[in-house]
Amino acid sequence: MYHPWIPNSDPKIKEDMLRSLGASFEDLIRDIPEKIRLRRELEIGFGRPLSEHEVSIILEKILSKNVVFKDPPPFLGGGVCPHAVPYVVKYILMRGEFYTAYTPYQAEINQGLMQVLFEYQSMIADLYDVDVVNSSMYDVSTATAEAIRMMMRITRKRGVLVPEKMNPFIKKVVETWIWPVDGVLIRYKIDPAEGILILDKFSENEIGGLYLENPSFLGEIIEETDLLNDYVKKKKFIFIVNAEPLSLGLLKPPGEYGADIVVGNGSSLGLGMNYGGPSLGILGIKMREEFIRQLPGRLIGATKEVDGDKKGFAMILQTREQHIRRERATSNITTNSALEAVAAAVYLSYVGEKGLRRLGESIYQRTVYMKNRVEKDLVGKACINSERRFFFRELPIRFITRSYREIHRELLKRGIHGGLLLDNLMEGMVNTSLFCVTELHSRSHIDLLIKTLAEVA
Amino acid sequence: MRWRQAYWDENFIQDKKRYGEGPLIPYEDDFREIKIDLPENILRRSSTGLPDLPEIEVVRHFIRLSQMSYGVDTGPVPLGSCTMKYNPKIADFLTQSPAITDVHPLQDEDTVQGLLEIIYLTERWLSEIVGMDKCSFQPPAGAAGELSGAIMIKRYHHDKGQMRDEMLIPDSAHGSNPASAAMAGFKVIRIPTSYKGTVDLDALRSVVSDKTAGIMLTNPNTLGIFEEDILEISDIIHKTGGLLYYDGANLNGILGIARPGDMGFDIVHLNLHKTFSSPHGGGGPGGGVVCARGELVDYLPRPLIMKEGSRYYWDYNCERCIGRISAFYGNIIPVIRTFIYIASLSGRGLREAGEIAIINTNYFIKRLMEKPYYQLPYDPSRPRKHEVVFSAKKILQETGVSAEDISKALLDEGFHAPTMYFPLIVDEALMIEFTETESRDVLDQYAEALNRIAEVAYKDPSLVKSSPRNTSVRRLDYVRANHPKTLAPTKKFLDKIW
Structure with missing residues (x-):
């Protein structure tokens, strides 16, 4: 059968190619044992290839069963809220040079993409007042899980203090990700009179960090940021702060009140809600040697031509990553949310x-x-x-x-x-x-x- | 081909001249009289460093930068194991529907029946394609699918009261396999590749024990070779009580031809951004899907998509499940793109995609081997499947031109380079996967380009070593980029290097 997405499915070309190989297609799969070869057509789709027109009719018909709330938009919260998606962002994301590119392993041919990602890293670093931001995690929950695992590697301690009313969606994900390494979440609350109260029994020697959500899951703006800062410094905890990026034009950035690691939900930065994903996980750190060595995810850095004067960009510190370090990598993350990072950079430039x-x-x-x-x-x-x-x-x-x-x-x-x-x-x-x-x-x-x-x- | 990539000496957008007040904010005036009564000590005083620009300046900046980038829409990107297919344009537009983009993840199920129906159908189709009972869309990318699978295996043995802490992984595996296994708390046992390019069965037998939790395999493997002993491998692992995990990165090589479920695999992950044509977006988003069969379905990350009568719903029931791997239901846009892709091709079309992917690989091998420059390690007589790994070791030894130099020279021809230096078991590796979406002409031109570059290497190696010349910048300095004294991961460090 011929399909326009598969150029060489043209029967004549297919036959010519096989002839030049001196083989039948069966010869090319002779090493797949007979016993496991599929002898029937897969029962998928709608029985035959469909034209664009037919696909769009089917899809639109099914989607019409959704209720779209636009005026008024949903009043739903829970860490994700409806926000404007500027058409400028949609337009730039449709550029095939970005949309259909792979991870820029060949730096010289993808300088534009890398400059955008570098701009993203720099904008988010300034927004949160930290020094280094990676070029994206999947969503805020996995960014938080990775931040806590990073804290565990740095401190060699398995306990982290988390707010009594922690975002339950993030919490569930973190629990899954830290279970294999025996991580433990210990609840705390901020008491106006007594300070930080630890609510679960756990040996303080085994606690390595404190995680704060600001605003909290319930939308509360935390006023005791200085108190928290003093507390974590005194206890020598790593201070992880999850802050909503859209609040940071108004509220003090986490770096200013002592955050060592910051995370955030980038979905409000022009991404749309997309029924939860794709989203964008923000992950950044203050510049310290052991932090940057333990930072998961991809990083774009500035450089220059070897023999010329032009400025350029390259992926840096790849020896932390899975394709080089394998089982000793800081994380398994490979595919990330690069396109959403591009969207966030365009959005922040536009706003x-x-x-x-x-x-x-x-x-x-x-x-x-x-x-x-x-x-x-x-x-x-x-x-x-x-x-x-x-x-x-x-x-x-x-x-x-x-x-x-x-x-x-x-x-x-x-x-x-x-x-x-x-x-x-x-x-x-x-x-x-x-x-x-x-x-x-x-x-x-x-x-x-x-x-x-x-x-x- | 003659080409030259655009070059714009484009300043950072943060450094552009400032204008105006920013965009119009909906209904801003409605609330003007409300005072900002927050205490001084929690307000932002420092600059965010963002620019204030008219819309046209924003558009031009990013369009210019896009012209200094390269994707499948520009030309072939035959990165091995990355399955860089053409990304159908119909899906770019259909996935812009507000019934997808403007849907809140926590909306009542009654208001998202349309989306749930598409997710359900896609789940049924993917289960059929890989021969599994049920799939979870929770993992946002392949590596998250691997992590889910590895944790599922850990939980499974944990529930059985068994201490199995060794994960077997071939030395040809994707780096994310050992990284995922390690994240799930396993000790990684490396299995060597035999001279045939497949798992060394004797080596495998010698390491399996009651400590073996399972094996993580991709089939066809990263050499593009089908693991013909797969049924025996399955037997060896299952007999000892271990499980088989299938890394779906290479599924394109058997699409519609054979199914992991029929080979004995217990858990499978899929990459919607590879096999099912969702674009890579310059590094992401992806769509990882993790599927299982039999008892293992209980361990899949929740929620799972279900149907009762004509109603669709999420099943959160989690007695033995590993929990959640991401916040909501995974990356939905790649799921819808997968629906569009499968609906457009049907079973017949998917089989055709699998067949042409294999024919393209072997046709390309034949064209490249017309000249004597590149070697095909591991049984060259054997047909490859979705991809092939060549070695440029001979060229390096005889001319000093490396696989990296050859890759950079390919950029000058207007092509993206293959994956280089992977898998690690091949010296000066060039790992090439065209997929079914490249035409015969492209395969011919790419083979000719590679051979022409080799010819130049023998005549004047400095010409190849000084490539690329036609890209927006020449070869970049990776040593300085990575040196602690000149490391500049954000703008504030730029004075160290520029």
Whole structure:
């Protein structure tokens, strides 16, 4: 059969090629034992090759069963929120020279891609106030898992302190990744009066690091960053901070309050939600020799021509990586999220310093607006389920009079996708739903949500 | 071919002149009256260093940089074991649907039935292609699939109360195999390759024991040779209580022709960005899928896609599963691209892809071997499958021109180079995989280019050693790039090297 994606499937060319080999196709697979050869056609697809037109009709028909929430966008939180994806980003990502390139193993022919990745590394380093950022991890959960494994290798300790209300999606992934090396997560909480309280029994000698989420999973802005910094320095812990990149035009960067390793969810940087993936895991460090030696993932560095004057870029410190170091590599990561790193670089260039600051402020203002409305208009029906004062982008709302499950269904009936029910995800968050507001939520969207909640709650 | 890559002396975008206030933010005015009441000590005071640019400057910067890059859309990228297929354009556009890109991962299942149906169908198809019972899309890339598989094997033996801590891996394996096994806490036992280019069975028998957790194999292997003793290998491993793991990086060599499940493999991972034509994006994203059969299905990372009646849902039930390997359901866009790819080709088309991939490899071998320059180590009489590994050792010994020099000279011909210096068991290795999507003309031109470069090497080696000349920059200094005194991984270190 001929298919336009397979040029040599033209029967005449195929026959010519086999003739020049003096072989039949069967001869070319003579070393595949008879017993395991597939003697039938695979039962896949729709019975025959389909034209573009037919494929698009089938796909669109199936996808029409989805409900897309655009106006208002979903109020769903949980670490991923709806954000604008500028057309400039979509357009640049479609460039075949980036989209269809491999990892730039041949540096000289891929300088453009490498400059973009170097710009990404530099922008994120400045944003988080660290020195080195790798050219991407899969998502924030695997970036966090790798950061904790890195901490374990550096300190040779297996325990890490994690927030009592850690992002449960990240937590599940970290547990999987550290299980083979006996890693242990020990919960802590920040008490305004008593400082850092360790909630699980574990020998302090075996703790090597402290992991912080800022804003927290519940959207709480952490005010005690200086206290945490003093604490980790005193205990000689490695300080790992997961910060939302869009908050960093407004909030102090983690490097400034002592973070040794930073991680982040890059999905808000012009990637779209994509039902969870592809995403972008941010991973960066302060420049220290043992840190950079233990850093997983690809790094682009600056260099020059051997015999010329032109500046250039190359992949650096590859001896940390699997294709050279094999079982002694810092990680097995190979394919990463390079295209999403390109997207993030384009996005940050498009938004710019002033834009990012305004965006951070504006999202904060909307969070305040939403909080005020809940406290004013849902009195007796709902309250903010947190003792903290300041929130960014997400708000945990506890419902008092009616089960959130039912409220959620009522909202859906009215074309509103409510928040994320936390009952099964987190202890102590009874009948609480995590709502998210971003630059895509207008005042009338929020008003509509509050009005509907007042009616159905 | 005559070509010259573009060169733009393009400043870092952060260093460009600043303009304006940034883009328009939706509904910004709605909230202007709300004060930023945050305490001073948690506010940002330092600069983010980002530029403020008009839109046109942003577009030009990145378009110029794209012109200094090279992908499958530009020309062939026959990197061995990377399966750099043509990436169908229909999928670029269809995957832009808001019903895919604007869907929140935690939306109610009732609102994502369309997406779940596509994921379900794709899961059924992939299980059929590899002969497994069930697949999980959780791993975002091949190496994450390997890690999932290795942890599944560890859990399996753990549940059986057995202390099996040795993972057997051939010396020809992809580097990610031993790296993944080590991450899962295994000791890696290296199995040598026999003169035939396949697993040395005697060596294998001599190392299996009640400590053997399993073996990680790719078949065809990285030499492009089919492991013809696979059924015997399966027997040896299973008899001792171990499991067989299939690295799907090389699946293109048996697509529609043979299935890992029929060879005795228990766990399989697939690379949607290789075999199923999702683009590599300059290094990622990928799509790793890990599949299993029988009892091992219980160990797959959760959630798994399921169907009941006409309703699709995620099954989070995890009694023995290894947990989650990434935050949500894996990389969905490569999954949709896989759906489009399989729907477009069907069973017949996939078989055709597998056949032509094999014919292309062997045709290319024949064309290259018309001249005496390159050697084909390990039984040259044997047909290769999806890829082939040549050695340029003779050229190096006789002219001083290395596999790297030859690779750089290929760039001057307008071609991307093969994978060099891998697998490690071949000296001056050039590992080449065209896939089924390159035409005969490209295979002819590439073989001629390689032979022409070798001829030049014998006449004037300095010409080859001083390549590339037609790319945007000439040969780069990797020693300085990696030297601790000149290391510059971000802009703030640039004064050390520039």
